[in-house]
Amino acid sequence: MTRKIELIGGGPAGLYAARLLKLRDPGLQVTVHERLSGAAETFGFGVGLTESTMRNLAVADPTTAEQVRAASHAGHDLCLKGHDATVTLHGARNLAIGRATLLEILGAAATEMGVEIRRGSEIDAAQLDADVVIAADGVRSRTREKYAAELGVHSSPGRTRFVWCGADFAVESAFFAAAQRGEDLFVLHAYPYGDDRSTFLIEVDDLTWQSAGLRAFDARTPIGETDHASVALLEGVFAAELRGRRLLTNRTRWGRFTNLTLERWSTGNVVLLGDAAHTAHYTLGSGTKLALEDAIALAEALAGESSIAAALAAYEAVRRPPVERFKKLAHRSQAWWDTYRLRVGLPAERLALSYMTRSGNLTLTDYAAEQLASARRALAWLGDAVPDSAADLDEWVLSRPLAAPGLTLPTRLLTRDHLSATTAVREVAWSEPDVWGEPADALIAALARSGSLPVLLSGPATTEAVAARIDLGERLRLEGERPVGVFLGGDGDRAAAATAVAAARADFVVTT
Ligand SMILES: Cc1cc2nc3c(=O)[nH]c(=O)nc-3n(C[C@H](O)[C@H](O)[C@H](O)COP(=O)(O)OP(=O)(O)OC[C@H]3O[C@@H](n4cnc5c(N)ncnc54)[C@H](O)[C@@H]3O)c2cc1C
Incomplete structure (x- = not known):
């Protein structure tokens, strides 16, 4: 049905989509337009790829997946160098590849399938006459700018x-x-x-x-x-970390990360993917992953659906949920790094636990299952005799008594009835994900003027609202003296409750 496809942008998303389109339907006429004249001119250095991304690439196209793996640097640990110690966060499961090498592999793989790559000129979507125009033109996409009204663009700069x-x-x-x-x-x-x-x-x-x-x-x-x-x-x-050597630069400039969300990823026959359509903060190391996985879904949708409109709708329906999930994780990761200054004095073991649980996709038990000794040392501030089994840590954390200014509690997890029967607290509703913006600043200023009662952050029991309260709890604890409780709702997710207390995001946690 679709005969002619033009792509703007020869980054990972554009090149991989072009290759996959020809792989699925060799009869297509596919052209990639890239403004740079060669992969070596591109920005950036290495990008990290996870094993789960590699599995997805292997299913979509085993040949390029093999080539990417062969050209990657694999098997290195991830460590955190704190002011007092170095902590291994996880061992030897990282994979990273030079961005220029990745582009060379994907460019050659596309060409081999018969994709035409035209380099050296900046393209406007209106110049192209095709059945489908795929805009893979990156975070500063001119195509997105051109169709901003139709696409519903929301963009905001990072804080650092x-x-x-x-x-x-x-x-x-x-x-x-x-x-x-x-x-x-x-x-x-x-x-x-x-x-x-x-x-x-x-x-x-x-x-x-x-x-x-x-x-x-x-x-x-x-x-x-x-x-x-x-x-x-x-x-x-960073002379010590650089071993006295020079930094390499490559179109290197200071910048702020752009947080980008679109209400729609296509308009007419123009469809966006990769960074042109959405961004997820680089501290989650997932922008290239999302770009490549978008390419897989788009190529499949265009090969499988009877009309272009149906294909573009199917692509977005498949990709929006995982992209949104990563964006939420990345948002929390970004906020953690943006406010690193407030945690820099923490002992390295505690900083490591805070880091590993910052996005909410790992619990205390998950972390302890891999790094039990570090996790146990990170918990020493909560009391003696930290259990020596990862499986026992949650209950141990939740059973710790709390003795804080104006608040004494027998355990860290309690029901709302129990709390109100024993303690006076100031209850504050909160469910906004941005806990470092002006509304949160105003709330904290108002709390500072309102006495020193312990605070209970309450509100809906949805995953997002609970995550927002846990993050605001951490901010209140980092910036103030008073005890902070977080309302989880329901019967309480014990793993989430223990993780919030262990990582110093809440002094206590409240269930219905
Ligand atoms: C500091 C930093 C670190 C990162 N680390 C990681 C990581 O570890 N792991 C990870 O997965 N991701 C990482 N990323 C994210 C990753 O770089 C991007 O998400 C990824 O490059 C997106 O791919 P893309 O193809 O959508 O866009 P891009 O890679 O930006 O490619 C867009 C291409 O379009 C071309 N182009 C733009 N406009 C036009 C035009 N009008 N005409 C012709 N060509 C045009 C550009 O020259 C470019 O080649 C990082 C990003 C940053 C900023």
Whole structure:
């Protein structure tokens, strides 16, 4: 039915979609338009891919999956370097590949199937005459801008700034580290993606932006003095981690992450995928994964449906739920990293537990099942005799007594009736996911003026609302002195309750 497909953007989404389209239907005429003249010109260094992504790629196209795996750097641990110790978060299950290498593999695989790749010019969707136009033109998509009204675009900038650099050696394991110099705080995410290559991604908050003098940088001007000054500064800050070597740069500039959501991913015969359609914060390491999985679903929908409209609707119906799920996890991960300054003084073991449970997809027991010794040390602040079995930790945490200013409780999990019979609390309704924005600032300011009663954050028992309250609970605990309880609703998810207390997001948890 569909004969001619034109794609704008030769990133992972565009190249992979083009290859899969021809694989499913060799009769199609498929062209990719990429503004850069070669993969080597692209931005960025290594990207991480998980085993579950690799399984999905292997099902969709075993040949390219094999090639991607063969070119990846695999089997390194992930560690957190805290101020007092280094903690292994999980062992040897990481996979990372250079972005340029990934594009070379996908570009060659597309060409081999008969896809035409036209490089070197910037394309406007209106120039193209095709049955379907696929916009895979990335986070700054001009196609999305052009059809913004039809697509319903919601976009907001991240709170911190990041810069994506590299190094010409392989760090032994992926790691996070922070460097503090007076007011300045630099957060490093480093991982190897080749025998002689690593990604060095550095984040700073607005305070550091001002105090370290980085604000002289201007994103509107061509790469110049201020970029070189930033890189030189970072080389000094992370000299030990860099083993005294230089940072590599590659169209490297300070930027804020763009949080992007579209109400619709297509209009007429134009369909968006990958970063053009949605973003998920890079600290979840899933943007390329989502882009590649979008490509799989779109190629299948276009091959399987009787009309273009039905195919584009089927693609969106398949992809929206997993994309939304990742976006929610990524939103919480982003908020955690954006506010790293507040946790930087935590002992490394506690920081590691907080990190691993930040998005809500891992519980205390999940973490302890892999890193029992670290998890046990992280819990020592809750009392002596931490159990030596991961399976017993939840009940142990929930059975801890609480003795805090203005509040004494026999255990950390209690019913609403029990709480109201024994204790006066200030109950505050909350269910908004953004716990660091102006409404939360106003709530915290109002609480500060209203005495020192313990706070109970209450509201609907939906997953999102409970997650929001747990995150606000953490903020209140980080910024204030008073005890904070979180209403979970229902019978209470004991794993979630124990994780919230263990990771210092709530002093106590309340069920119906
Ligand atoms: C700092 C950082 C770290 C990241 N780390 C990871 C990670 O570890 N794991 C992971 O999975 N993801 C990671 N990502 C996310 C990942 O880079 C993106 O999600 C992914 O590249 C999206 O692929 P895409 O094909 O949709 O868009 P892109 O990769 O941006 O590709 C878009 C392509 O379109 C081209 N283009 C744009 N406009 C036009 C036009 N008008 N005409 C012609 N060509 C055009 C561009 O040149 C580009 O080649 C990271 C992102 C950042 C910023």
